[in-house]
Every structure is written in C-alpha cells, then in structure tokens.
Amino acid sequence: MDAINIGVIGCGYWGPNLLRNFAENEAAQLRWICDLDEDRLASMSRRYPMAQTTSDYRLLVDDPAVDAVAVVTPVGTHFTIAKELLAGGKHVLLEKPLAATTAEAQELIDLAERNKLTLMVDHTFIYTGAVRKMKEIVSSGELGDLLYFDSVRINLGLFQSDINVLWDLAPHDLSIMDFLIDRQPQAISALGSSHIERGVENIAYLVMLFPDEFIAHFHFNWLAPVKIRRTMIAGSSKMILYDDIEPTEKVRVYDKGVTANRVGDREVDYQTLVSYRTGDVWAPKLDSTEALRYVVAEFLDSIREGRKPLTDGYAGLRVVRLLEAAQQSIKSGGSAVILADTAQVTPA
Amino acid sequence: MDAINIGVIGCGYWGPNLLRNFAENEAAQLRWICDLDEDRLASMSRRYPMAQTTSDYRLLVDDPAVDAVAVVTPVGTHFTIAKELLAGGKHVLLEKPLAATTAEAQELIDLAERNKLTLMVDHTFIYTGAVRKMKEIVSSGELGDLLYFDSVRINLGLFQSDINVLWDLAPHDLSIMDFLIDRQPQAISALGSSHIERGVENIAYLVMLFPDEFIAHFHFNWLAPVKIRRTMIAGSSKMILYDDIEPTEKVRVYDKGVTANRVGDREVDYQTLVSYRTGDVWAPKLDSTEALRYVVAEFLDSIREGRKPLTDGYAGLRVVRLLEAAQQSIKSGGSAVILADTAQVTPA
Amino acid sequence: MDAINIGVIGCGYWGPNLLRNFAENEAAQLRWICDLDEDRLASMSRRYPMAQTTSDYRLLVDDPAVDAVAVVTPVGTHFTIAKELLAGGKHVLLEKPLAATTAEAQELIDLAERNKLTLMVDHTFIYTGAVRKMKEIVSSGELGDLLYFDSVRINLGLFQSDINVLWDLAPHDLSIMDFLIDRQPQAISALGSSHIERGVENIAYLVMLFPDEFIAHFHFNWLAPVKIRRTMIAGSSKMILYDDIEPTEKVRVYDKGVTANRVGDREVDYQTLVSYRTGDVWAPKLDSTEALRYVVAEFLDSIREGRKPLTDGYAGLRVVRLLEAAQQSIKSGGSAVILADTAQVTPA
C-alpha cells in the first residue's frame, strides 16, 4: 500500500507538531513544507530532509505527486488556500477553526463533496483520551437527562494580533460540546470586553439555549491570574467534571443527582419531594496517547477508505456557525442571536 | 451604659447563629425569641432562658422594652415585619436580601430615616476577614485599573421552596462586589434554567456591564458536582483570587498584568506592544473571627452612635435592585435590563 | 429496656463531644458530669440539667445507680481512675491512649475480664466512614499482597503540657493501622526532635518492620507550615490514598500496581520483566455520620450484649505497646526496639 504524500503549510506554533506526527506515521510521506519565514523553513528542513521546502503554497497545489495537505495558517487565509487545494484535487486538513465564516465553510464542504475529497478540521481535543472517554459515558446514557454544559478556559494568555479570545479559545470547547452533546442550540448570547486593544475582546462569556431547559455556558479569558480548563456536564443521574489541568485524573464521574418526585396533584411542601443522591466518584483511566497522532491517523484513514472523517467539514461548520453568532451577539451588546434550522449543518 | 434589648424573629437555619452572637455580646440583652415552630422555640428557650418566646412577632413590636430586632425570616415576609417594627420605633437588622422589591426596600429606608432608626442588612460576607482584606487592597489602588469581577458560587445545594438560586446565592456575591467596587452597573443580562421545578431556576448566569469596559459575571448553581466559591478581581497591575473554600489562604494577590504600550500612531505589529508581567503571589493573613460577631457589633454600635451601619438600607437596596433586574432579564429570556440613574441607590 | 446510666469524667476539649453524643443516644441516661473546673461544670450543667455534677470522681464510683463511665482525662490519670471504676463494677470507656504503659493496660484488661465488665478505648477514627470503608476494601483482598503503610499527620499544632507529639498524634494512626492491617510489627525504630521544650518531642518519625518486607512509616509533627493528614496503603494490585483533609473524597482507590514476572532462571534484563499497571481511580461514597455517635453506640451495645467492643482493651494495649516502644527508641537515639511475641496483645 503506497504512502499518502503530504504537504504542510504553516510552521508557526502548531505546524511543527503536525509535521512530527506525519513524519512518525508510516502511512504518510512528507513531501512539502511551506512557510513564509525562511528561518523556520531551514530549521524544518534540517529535521525533515526528505521534504522539499517553499514559501509559495501554490507549488503544492501544482505538484501532482501531492495527495493531501495540512493547512496550519491564520484562519483568515484558510478559505483561499483550501479552495485552491480542493480545486487542485488535494485532500485537506484545516487547522481550527475551519474558516472565518459559515459561507466559506459551506463552500469548502461543497467543493470537497463535488471533488470527492476528504475535508477535515483539526479539532484536536476530540481525539484526546479524556474527550473520547466522555463520549463513551455520555453515549451510554448513564448521566440521565442532560441538564447543562459549563466550560471555563482561562489563563494569562498570549494576545493574538489577528483574532480575539473567542476565535482563539472557543473552538476547543465548542467542538467538544458539539461532539459530546447530540443537539443544536436555538439561540446564543455573548458579551465580551476589550481591555487591551479596542475591539479585540480578551474576555468573553457565551450562553446557549437549547430546547428542554438544557443550557450551555462558556467563559474565555486571556487575562486571568490562574490557568483553569474545566468543564461540567451535568445529567439528572450523574455529572462529569473534566479538568484538563489535572495530570492524570482529568475526568471524574460523580454519581450525584437530584430528582423531583411529584405525588398526586396536591400542593405539598417542596422540600420533601426533592431527593438528593450522592454516591461514588470514579476517575476512569484515560488513553494518554498524543491526540494529534490520532488526528493524523484519522485524516490518512479517511482518505484511504474514502469515508468522512470524525471531524469533517460539517463539524467545522457547526463550530464556525457558533463563533459567528457569538461574535454578532458581542458586537450587538449581548442580544440573543437566533440560530436557524440545523438542517444545513449536518450532512444531507 | 445600658445594654440594648434585642428580639430575634426566625429561628430556622440562620437565626440561631444570630441568637448566639447576640448572647455573647455584652452590649446586648436578649429579650424575645420568636418563631412559628414550637419545638424550635422550646429548644432556643432552654439555651437562652433569659429571653421570652412567642410565635407572634407583634408582641415584640408592642413591647416598649425592646430596642432592636433582628428579622431572620423568608424574604417575602421582610417588608411587612420590618415596616411594623420601624413604625413601632425599633431598630431593625434584616437578613439578606433586604426585601423582595426595590419599592419595598426604598419604603423601609424612608421609614427608618423618618423615625431616626437604624436599618441594617445582614450582608454577612462583608464582615469576613477575607472581604475586609480585599477592600483594603482594592482601596489602596494597587490593582491598577479595574478590569473585571468574576464570581462562581456553585454546589449541590438544597432546593428552596420559595426562592430560586438567584435570590438564594446571589446576595452574597452582589453585596461583595457592591462593597469592593466603587461603581454601579449600567445594564444587566441574565439567563437561567429550571431543571427540577418549573419556574424555579436552579442555575443562573448574570453579566453586568459598566462604563469603561469593566465587566462583572456571576455563575450560581444548585446542581453542581463540586462546591466552588471563587471570585477573581482583575486589575491592570494585579489580580485577586478569592477562594472561600480554602481553609486559610482564601485571598491571593497575583502580581500579574498586561500592558498595551502604544508607540506613535503608526500601525505596528501588536504582539511587540503588549508586555506581560508576572511576579510574586501573596496570601495575606486574614482575621478569622466569625463574621457574624462583627455584624452584631456593627448593629449595636450604629444604634448607640446614631450613625449609618456599614451595610445600611441603601446597601440592601442596591443588591435588591440587581436581583430584581436579573430576575426580569431571566424571565425575558436574557434581554439586557438597563439600570436607571444611581442617584436613588445611595444616601442623598 | 432500661437506659444505661452514664457518668463522664473530664470536660476539657473532648469530653463535651462525648457528653453530647451520650445525651443524644436514647439507650443512655446521663447521670454524672465530673471535672475539676467549676466553670466548665456549671456550663455543662446548664446544657445537661438531668445530670449531677461533681469535682470528685469517686462519687461516680460509689453511686450504685451508675452503670458505665467515660473517662476523658489526661492519660497519666487513666489507670488510677479506671481501676477504681472497674473495681467498683462500672463499665469503662477510656479516651485514647488507653493507658500510659502496657503494664497498666494489661492490668485494666485483666480486671475488666475478672469482673465481667466492658473495657473500651475511644479510638475514634476506627468509627469513621473512611476507615470502615478502607477496612472493607482491605479485607476483601483486592489490594493484593500488602506492601506498606505510610502515614503523615502534621500541622501547626497546640503544644501539650504533659505529652509529646508521639503520644498526642500517634494513637490515631497506630490504631488505624492496627485495625486495617492484620499483622503485628516485629521491631520499631523512632527518632524525634525537641525544638521548643527540652525532652518534649514536637516532631517524630517511626518505622516498623514486619515479616515479609511489609513496612510501616509514620511522620508526626506539631511544627509544620501546613496541615496534612494522609495515609497510603499499598498492595501489589491496588493502592489506597486516604486524605482526611479532603471534605468528601477522603478515600481513593488506585488501580495501580507493579508486578515482577520471572521467566525461567536465566539472568535477563530486569526492565522487561516488571510490568506496570495503571487503571481507574475510585472514590467510594463514605458514611459521614459523626464517628463519636458510633463510639457511644458500640459502648452501649457491647455492655447490653455482654460482648467485647470493636475497640476493646487489647486494641488499646496494642497501641500503648507501640507508643511505649517508639518512645524507648527515641530516647535511645533511634535504636530498633524488638517487639515481643504477640500472644499477649490479643485475647486468649
């Protein structure tokens, strides 16, 4: 079985990690490394002498020997580059978020489908042992009725020159929620504040409303005194606490819940009807394999098998849709943005 | 100097703590204990045999020997009881929140002023060593420009039959913010969800917008897997983390900040202009005296000295105003509620 | 069924807790409260008006209406008081440690057996939900072969005027180990240091050697910057971490172990033979009932049923024997003290 010939565009913070994982996967053959910075190219070239280097990504589009390309560039450039690659017959793995607008995301999906090419988004967290274990737990139904999703991702973070805290951090948690919770929000409200650079929010709060009283909330912050990455997923029977800072016990399942037992139709004292339950706490063993190894394997497998990857274009589109709506809500001062019918965000 | 004769109405969860602190304060003399439950009254009577007991609070109103009364009853009854007490010439200490509406709160303030009586609200947290230390730090200006206030108060809490999580938990954090941050919000948005009892929110998120990009956010939750009580107060120079679960180091001051240095008016690459600073962390020693001891002392002192207590009627009114606006926003599905001119919420 | 008539001698730090639990147990009737301090007696009398008070414990010995007495006095007085009580036909519950020497402990055991009376020691921790749950786990055998017991109990503690840190803190952990681990040490070595008062150790380290490479170690410290109460019990298959500071998840069971697999008799590289296993972590729900409630119930039940209590005289004797040996080792500069045959420390 021939190796899939790979190009990687962008060698900034994240690109070298993808390069390393492609280099270590036997099903892939690194062909091209592309970056605008000559020093980075030289450094990558020393490490991966089998690959050619260039500052012009069009060489990858035009090289018939290239099968697939990973694009690890600023989000503003995703659409243009990916469009050319797909038009040129290359499978594409895009760094998160997939694109800068839902219109762009939709166009990339359509183009990939027309050309029968794999379009995948690098929602890395979906491939971690923690998130996959939570998927197992949520899918088993043992949490009972899902009540809420609450996520905090804050630290004293590096300011980005081109995007705000929402576009920087939210793709992680929005993709995790999208993966774990099998439902789409009806409306989103968001507020933010720009303390450092006018118009570039460094703190943002999002709330999403769903049918049936399910609610999701997110706190993103580049200016916090401490680093917190913690998500609660509560059900009527059990609750999950996912603390990504913990070195090993990242996921804890609390056998806790509250039930309202209604007796007849008489008005009775409420406190006697609500029953609390607290039981064991369980921290399942997690696969600690580097998530990016699975990202790369899924990309290569989906190409070879001609199937949709786990984080396909629609997964990317759904996250971009939420980012877009949240951004719109922030700019309007927090007004709720109603999300349209979900038909468009899942494969037909 | 004669002791101040005290009555206490309500011996449920919190009342016995007030009773104990009045009993231990030499400037007070317990005269009456009032509750609707005969067993509780009997139990309190054994502990405080010097006090008379009754299930009819009007006996306290009518007893000329009573100087001051603490009202520790459900919020729905505060206005009626306090109004009669103030009309009867008694100084009044009301459990938080002061009243069920701003109109009620204002009427109590007016009545107390007309009758030259002390009206105080038991915002207990204001009297803790942690909050008083933070007040010192914030007042010193060493935090720099204040950026945000973020508070989380969640646990697997007891359902209240009469109020939602907002009216139960928010008075704590709203009173702390009101005390520490010398500014009033312009607008408030809130969303909540009722998982157990229709119309009784068990989870609520509040955001308040202030002039100058300062932002405040609150998360209240009765259905969380873990207990968290944590507040961040960030300034441009330093940041405070207040963790009330910590047994001793509840307050930490982080010498951390980010500064945007603008050079000329040219557009330059942003990352070179933002300078990060991280320095020492400092956990000041805190006074661990029971806060309620100070509450009781402040009530008695303000009566004796004929002065406003630290947490006067206006402090209570400001918190009720925020609760009322937050409740209104929740019921409207999260729409921003504009807060009127602040003239009315501070003494003339 | 008649209530058992109870006297309590000693109302210092711990005595009032026992008084409260006897008062709340319907099978007991408080008859006498004894203390040398008149103020304490007056205070206890107000709380428990059904009991007589005295500063002379001999009144309890002589009162034929008294069935059983709890002795909560300094350890130096245990023997004299308990001996008179047992001689007078009273069942006796002694605060830990049972006595100041093994000889005293043995004499009390013998006297109780001769007079067919209950002799019980208040090893409170044995009755906590955490220790009872650990007993279940250890007894089930799921830990595999037991490897070691390691306990740390340190804080900035109050200096005792009469005893050192060993006699103050070690009874807790020694009684826990004795209860959980079904074996007796062969030798004990201990070292300590006296920083504050010459000859009164404020820090002590103990090691006990057992057959079969099992080892137990203890660290006691009155002069530590932080409070730690943590025990590890390791087996070849699983390990327990017991952290008594944790508010709820005090006991964690780690599905971790290391196995040495020997293949043939050839010398092979060692690292290929040792297999590590790490699995889930589990924090069982614990009974959070106050342990002293069970202590009191066990005392009363064992009297009524004419059976040995869970923490009988021999349990007390075994702890005293270890304290005595540890003290001897400390005074000798750490020399190992060989512990004699265990026949004498368990019932015939």
Place this chain on the structure above:
Amino acid sequence: MDAINIGVIGCGYWGPNLLRNFAENEAAQLRWICDLDEDRLASMSRRYPMAQTTSDYRLLVDDPAVDAVAVVTPVGTHFTIAKELLAGGKHVLLEKPLAATTAEAQELIDLAERNKLTLMVDHTFIYTGAVRKMKEIVSSGELGDLLYFDSVRINLGLFQSDINVLWDLAPHDLSIMDFLIDRQPQAISALGSSHIERGVENIAYLVMLFPDEFIAHFHFNWLAPVKIRRTMIAGSSKMILYDDIEPTEKVRVYDKGVTANRVGDREVDYQTLVSYRTGDVWAPKLDSTEALRYVVAEFLDSIREGRKPLTDGYAGLRVVRLLEAAQQSIKSGGSAVILADTAQVTPA
C-alpha cells in the same frame, strides 16, 4: 574567545538533554557523541551533524581537540571513565551521583586537582529557580533558627535494573539539602523494603541527626499511587514549603512560628509560655529557565575562569557519602551510621 570543544558520553534518558543544551550554548562546540547503541548514535548524529559519533569513549580521551566531556552513563561506570578522561587532561562533568563510593569520588577529586582540571557533578536541581530562590531565603536568615528538613519524593516510578530507589532518587534531595543547609549530619539511619526484586529497595526512609536538634528526613518510593515531590524547611520564624509538582508557585514562605518564652526559673504552666504566630504566605516569582542551561553554562564558565564550579567534586562527594552511609544502614536493618569528621568533604 574560542569555543570549548565538548564530548558527551551516554545518550540514554538524560544525555540528549545535555547535548541539546551544549548545542545551544555559543561557548561550546559539540565534537563527539558516544553511546553503545548504534540507533541512538544515528539519531543524535542527524540532529547534531557537526559532531562525530563513536561507541568507544577512548576516542574522546585520545582526541587532543576535546577540552571537556560530559559523562551521562550508569553510576557504576563513572569512576573508570572519568579517571581516564581526567588523566587525559579533559575537564569532566559527571551525571549524579558523582561516583559509586566515597573512595572513588575522593580519587577523582584528587586527580582533577592535581591536573588542574574542572570536575563538576550535574546536581541539576541546584540550578533551578526554586532552589536558588530558597538559597537566597535561607541565606538571608529570615527563617530564624533552622529546625528541620523534610523531603518526600515518591511516584509510580520506573524500576532501574542496576540501582535501588535510594541511588536513583536521593541524590536530588540530598544535594538540595547540602546546598541549602550549611551543616553536616552526624549520623544517618535508613530503612527500606524490596517488594519487587530481592535486594533492590523500592522504598526507603532516611533520617539524619545534626547537632542542635536539627533533623532531616527523606522518603523515597517507586511504588506510590500518586506523585509527590515536596520539601519542608522549617525555621523558628518562618517555614518554606517547596512543592515541585506545582506548575508555578513551587516555593511558598509561611510566616509562621512557635516561640517558647521562659520566664524566670519557676515551673509554670507550659501552654502560657508557647506563643504561636501565623502571618502572610508568600510565593516568590521564580526564574523558570531550564536548569540544565545553567548547569552547562556553569561548567563552561568554571573551565574558562579556572575556578571551582558551584557543584564541584566535593559537592558530589558529600552526596555519595550520605548515599553510602544510608545504604550501609539499610543493609544493617536501620542501625545508625556515624558520619566521620567533615574535614574530608570540603575543600582544604
């Protein structure tokens, strides 16, 4: 100024880190990389093409172009290799522990002095921001009289084929203590247990006695359910807690202490004389530069300046002496080993 020509012997776990730091230091020029494993050599060669590779370290001894060599091999080989290097006129940096016996360590020191060569031991922790900050604090005297040093370094660690847990983990903490505490122990007692491999201890406890009631204790463990690396250094005025697992606040200074105030010579109640003090807690900002960068710089600087390095042969000798004595105590079942006059463990 010419670069110092460097060889590195041993490319297992730690060697590559030294290689990387030499490669990044402009004062050094990598000349030789030596290892017995051809694959490792090939991999290192690709990364550092400027260096020659060999499996025979004698080529380095014989190459007149080599100035200095880092030896990162199992401790059993240190003496033979280092002796040849020093005899051949090379400066030597040895991985910890310096040698397998004090006799070997002394001979290396003597040889280096005779040949006027730098002999340095890689006690890496001494060069961390945390330990250097603690040195500052201890040296300032602000802790008051030093009372004890207590260190715990445990985890589920990899078994070593050639050494026990003592020789694997203790060099870290013994070198830290030696660096921070300006005094030498008089005696050492140690006990251990071998659960996996007969004669290879996987758990060890050490106690060292000093003049003046100062005491030091160490707990090393390869079979623990959790990872702990924590040291307490207590003084009469302040105490340090050093937690190396903490990502940022590794060092905390507690303004806590206990003082015994003696009044006259009368026997008075002890509790009135001991005064406790608890104040602020302070976590100083630490230099987070990789320690090995400083190790390499110190080695190069001391060569260039012809001076003793911070962690010279005597520092290595003192640690080996403690390891040797501890091992001897373990083998004797815990008997105290008296440490001879300290004259021999510091430079004349």
